[in-house]
Amino acid sequence: MPSDCEQALADTRRWLERAVVGLNLCPFAKSVLVRQQVHFAWCDGEGWDGVLEALEREAGELTALQPQQRDTTLLVLRGPADFIEFTGLVAQGERRLRSLGLQGVLQLASFHPEFQFAGTDVDDISNCTNRAPWPTLHLLREASLDRAVQAFPDAAAIYETNIATLQRLGALGWAQLGVARS
Numbered sequence: 001m002p003s004d005c006e007q008a009l010a011d012t013r014r015w016l017e018r019a020v021v022g023l024n025l026c027p028f029a030k031s032v033l034v035r036q037q038v039h040f041a042w043c044d045g046e047g048w049d050g051v052l053e054a055l056e057r058e059a060g061e062l063t064a065l066q067p068q069q070r071d072t073t074l075l076v077l078r079g080p081a082d083f084i085e086f087t088g089l090v091a092q093g094e095r096r097l098r099s100l101g102l103q104g105v106l107q108l109a110s111f112h113p114e115f116q117f118a119g120t121d122v123d124d125i126s127n128c129t130n131r132a133p134w135p136t137l138h139l140l141r142e143a144s145l146d147r148a149v150q151a152f153p154d155a156a157a158i159y160e161t162n163i164a165t166l167q168r169l170g171a172l173g174w175a176q177l178g179v180a181r182s
Contacts, residue, residue, distance in 0.1 A: 005042040007182050008076045011133040012040060015179040016074070022177070023169070025129060025162050028148035037071035044078055048089055051077055055093050055137055059106055062139055071144050077135040083114040086135050093137055107145060109138040113181065128174050129162045133181035 016038070021030045032038050039062070043054035058073050080086050090110045097106055111132035116122055149155045166174065 004078065005044065008078070008134045009040045009042055011179075011181050012074055012076045012136060015133050018177045019128075019174075019179045023162075023165055025158075025165070027152055027158065028145070032071045032144075035068075035071075037067065037069070039070045039073040041073060041075045043075055048092060051089060051137075052092060052096050055108075055139075056096060056100065059097060059100065059102055059139055062141070063102070063105060067141055067144055071141060073139040075137040075139065077137065079135060081114070081135075083112050083116060086110070086112050086114075090137070104142055107140045107142055109140060111136040111138065123171070125166045125169070125171055125174065126163045128166050129159070133179060 016029065016033060020026050021033055024030075029038075039058075041054070041058050043051055045051045045054050055075060058075050062070055062073050080089060087110075090108065093110075094108050097103065097108060111130055112135050113131055113133060114122075115130040116127050117124070117130075120127055152158075
């Protein structure tokens with residue numbers, strides 16, 4: 001039986017391949033995935049301190065490498081399971097990156113199995129645009145994002161396009177993707 005780490009990383013890779021790239025939820029993701037520039041890391045850290053230490057370590061490793069070697073990192077977490085608590089952790093992570101002098105160098109995005117946009121019902125399919133099988137902190141290089149946005153004609157429309165895609169797919173279609181936690 002695979003360990004939590006192996007299962008979480010496999011679940012996250014499957015979600016990235018089938019949902020994020022497969023549905024084109026992020027038009028920038030396919031190229032880095034195909035070129036094997038996505039690093040998947042597991043954090044089994046106890047509490048926020050352990051997660052923030054792992055985030056700092058992963059940020060250091062990412063910035064020490066050339067983008068051709070590693071362009072982005074998905075730090076998959078055991079918890080927190082509660083989405084509201086997770087948003088507090090994300091805010092702490094952003095502060096940690098600023099304190100390391102990485103503002104403008106790295107950007108922190110986040111995904112959570114219970115993600116919910118303000119003003120939506122918990123089962124609203126639009127929430128799936130930001131749902132991953134495990135709580136995940138995504139470190140992105142600002143320079144790579146800038147290049148991707150310049151190459152994409154209407155980056156601001158991605159959000160609306162994603163919601164329309166998921167509404168067409170529906171809850172059953174999302175479930176059939178098989179991107180939930182194993």
